[in-house]
Amino acid sequence: MDQSSHQLPSSPGWRTPHILLAPGFGLFMLLIWYLVAESGRYASFIVPSPERVVDRWWEIAADGSLLRHTAVTLREVITGLFIGLFAAFGCGYLIAKSRTIAYTLTPYLVALQAVPIVAIAPLLIIWFGSGIVSKVIICALLVFFPTLINTMIGIRNIPPDLRDLMRSLEANRWQMFWQLELPAALPFLIGGLKVSATLAVIGAVVGEFVSAREGLGYLINFGRGTFDTPLVIAAVFTLTLLALLLYGLASWLGRILLHWQFIGRQDIE
Amino acid sequence: MQSRTPRMIQLAAILLILVALAVAAYALTGRDDEKKSPDAKASTHVTLFMSYIPSVQFAPVYVALERGYFAEEGINLQLENSFNEADGVARLGSNDLQFGLISGEQIILGRSQGLPLVYVFEWYHNFPVGIVSPQDLNLTEPADLEGRVVGIPGPFGASYMGFRALLSAAGMTEDDLQEIRSIGFTAPDNVCEQAVEAAVIYIANEPLTIEQDCFPVNVIKVSDYITLVSNGLVTNEEMIRENPDLVRGMVRAIQRGLADTLADPDAAFKLTVPEYVPELSEDQYDTQRQVLQNSLELWRSDDLGRTTPSRWETTQTALIDSGLMAEPLADLSACYNMDFLP
Numbered sequence: 359m360d361q362s363s364h365q366l367p368s369s370p371g372w373r374t375p376h377i378l379l380a381p382g383f384g385l386f387m388l389l390i391w392y393l394v395a396e397s398g399r400y401a402s403f404i405v406p407s408p409e410r411v412v413d414r415w416w417e418i419a420a421d422g423s424l425l426r427h428t429a430v431t432l433r434e435v436i437t438g439l440f441i442g443l444f445a446a447f448g449c450g451y452l453i454a455k456s457r458t459i460a461y462t463l464t465p466y467l468v469a470l471q472a473v474p475i476v477a478i479a480p481l482l483i484i485w486f487g488s489g490i491v492s493k494v495i496i497c498a499l500l501v502f503f504p505t506l507i508n509t510m511i512g513i514r515n516i517p518p519d520l521r522d523l524m525r526s527l528e529a530n531r532w533q534m535f536w537q538l539e540l541p542a543a544l545p546f547l548i549g550g551l552k553v554s555a556t557l558a559v560i561g562a563v564v565g566e567f568v569s570a571r572e573g574l575g576y577l578i579n580f581g582r583g584t585f586d587t588p589l590v591i592a593a594v595f596t597l598t599l600l601a602l603l604l605y606g607l608a609s610w611l612g613r614i615l616l617h618w619q620f621i622g623r624q625d626i627e
Numbered sequence: 628m629q630s631r632t633p634r635m636i637q638l639a640a641i642l643l644i645l646v647a648l649a650v651a652a653y654a655l656t657g658r659d660d661e662k663k664s665p666d667a668k669a670s671t672h673v674t675l676f677m678s679y680i681p682s683v684q685f686a687p688v689y690v691a692l693e694r695g696y697f698a699e700e701g702i703n704l705q706l707e708n709s710f711n712e713a714d715g716v717a718r719l720g721s722n723d724l725q726f727g728l729i730s731g732e733q734i735i736l737g738r739s740q741g742l743p744l745v746y747v748f749e750w751y752h753n754f755p756v757g758i759v760s761p762q763d764l765n766l767t768e769p770a771d772l773e774g775r776v777v778g779i780p781g782p783f784g785a786s787y788m789g790f791r792a793l794l795s796a797a798g799m800t801e802d803d804l805q806e807i808r809s810i811g812f813t814a815p816d817n818v819c820e821q822a823v824e825a826a827v828i829y830i831a832n833e834p835l836t837i838e839q840d841c842f843p844v845n846v847i848k849v850s851d852y853i854t855l856v857s858n859g860l861v862t863n864e865e866m867i868r869e870n871p872d873l874v875r876g877m878v879r880a881i882q883r884g885l886a887d888t889l890a891d892p893d894a895a896f897k898l899t900v901p902e903y904v905p906e907l908s909e910d911q912y913d914t915q916r917q918v919l920q921n922s923l924e925l926w927r928s929d930d931l932g933r934t935t936p937s938r939w940e941t942t943q944t945a946l947i948d949s950g951l952m953a954e955p956l957a958d959l960s961a962c963y964n965m966d967f968l969p
Binding site for chain 1 (some may be wrong): 653708723816819915
């Protein structure tokens with residue numbers, strides 16, 4: 359498989375400015391935000407200044423409430439992510455292996471994906487209560503489809519020659535799965551995992567928007583209700599950090615499990 | 628090329644981080660959310676649904692909890708806050724939930740859909756909705772809205788019904804306005820930015836925000852022109868039939884909390900806000916104290932908790948006029964039951 363065509367330029371001359379691009383853009387946006395807030399054009403509950411947001415973030419971090427609300431959301435995200443991933447991988451594998459199952463389930467799974475989660479979230483709260491279960495289900499539903507599709511593509515894209523090779527070596531079903539199908543599908547699974555990690559965070563917040571007494575989604579709702587916009591933005595930033603953390607872990611996992619994809623690049627570098 | 632061992636170490640590190648995150652998340656959230664009643668004899672577990680975030684606007688409930696009024700009635704109360712009132716109404720109707728502080732018109736709408744809801748205690752005596760506008764527009768009565776752009780959350784709920792009833796009471800219709808714009812729950816933002824000339828709001832808190840951050844405002848209160856049913860303590864027919872003592876206990880505890888809050892709002896504020904609304908920053912306390920003051924005007928009544936048949940008649944008519952309901956209920960008096968008031 360030719361991986362080099364997917365890689366970004368990575369010559370030493372590129373690297374330094376490339377590293378500075380993202381922080382530089384962030385600082386530029388921060389400056390724009392600061393200037394807009396300081397212009398006095400908008401009321402402070404519409405566009406608060408960055409300092410007010412940082413102060414509020416620090417305030418809730420210092421009194422422990424940020425940690426508590428983040429922990430609630432993290433619990434929902436991790437549980438929903440794992441349930442969604444395992445369910446989607448199982449379903450995706452079965453659909454990829456069996457035409458009967460594919461014909462039976464695919465229309466329903468596509469229909470499920472087409473339903474806006476914000477429309478069914480209130481129903482899930484009614485059916486499963488306002489506790490963690492409904493939020494976990496919402497996370498799992500959001501995570502399910504991208505993982506399912508990536509699993510199906512990964513398993514179906516295995517070259518027939520490799521399957522023939524495994525059969526000629528008299529590999530049993532488990533060996534076929536563990537030594538061929540899983541490694542071959544891994545690049546797609548990691549791609550799905552990266553998307554799912556951020557979707558799970560969105561799922562938890564959607565659930566908390568509908569009904570919750572704790573969690574970062576609740577904190578955003580509370581901030582809106584009390585016109586405490588710095589609190590809203592502080593909670594949104596924390597959510598973003600949470601999503602970045604999970605995305606970073608998924609990327610790291612990808613680099614380790616797909617190390618063979620990076621061998622060529624490391625040799626060049 | 629990486630050797631196998633460093634990769635295994637990295638894998639173990641990722642696993643460790645994930646496990647640590649999961650353990651920390653579960654450990655930090657493992658606390659008991661229920662507010663423990665000071666009186667240990669409390670035994671019946673009751674969840675009270677409240678259709679808004681934790682707020683000083685629920686101070687009477689917090690006072691009743693803090694002073695043990697629920698515990699004295701044998702009630703171990705848990706609070707559930709939600710923006711999704713329809714969820715609470717549905718669960719009350721199916722007896723998945725036994726009590727809620729719900730908008731009055733939802734009882735009529737719910738019963739028209741076959742939900743056996745019953746209003747047992749009037750929470751707000753005065754309808755909490757009004758129309759806010761910049762003071763310099765000089766919109767002081769409903770007739771002044773003619774030809775104006777007015778923002779509403781949407782064509783649903785207590786605010787829309789109150790707005791339609793206000794127009795109707797003034798002999799106006801929606802056609803008399805230049806435009807009615809659905810703006811969601813962003814009235815202060817839209818009024819401050821003058822994206823609308825006036826907006827339908829909850830009078831306890833939203834005008835205050837605009838005045839603090841933007842400019843002085845006028846508020847046309849719906850309750851000055853028409854008497855509608857406001858929010859109340861709602862249960863269902865099964866609870867009334869099977870457990871009337873519990874209903875009586877809930878009514879009595881909330882009435883005591885309400886009376887205490889009206890008698891000494893400062894004490895109520897100090898007693899409840901740090902404990903029940905911990906996310907408030909201290910620099911918001913003055914504003915929230917004013918919100919409580921505005922709420923007192925909504926609660927104040929000569930006969931705390933009692934609603935009257937005429938309010939229900941007026942509200943039903945407003946719902947039908949607003950197009951939120953097709954025809955009147957066969958028995959409007961089944962919507963409320965004042966037998967549980969002390």
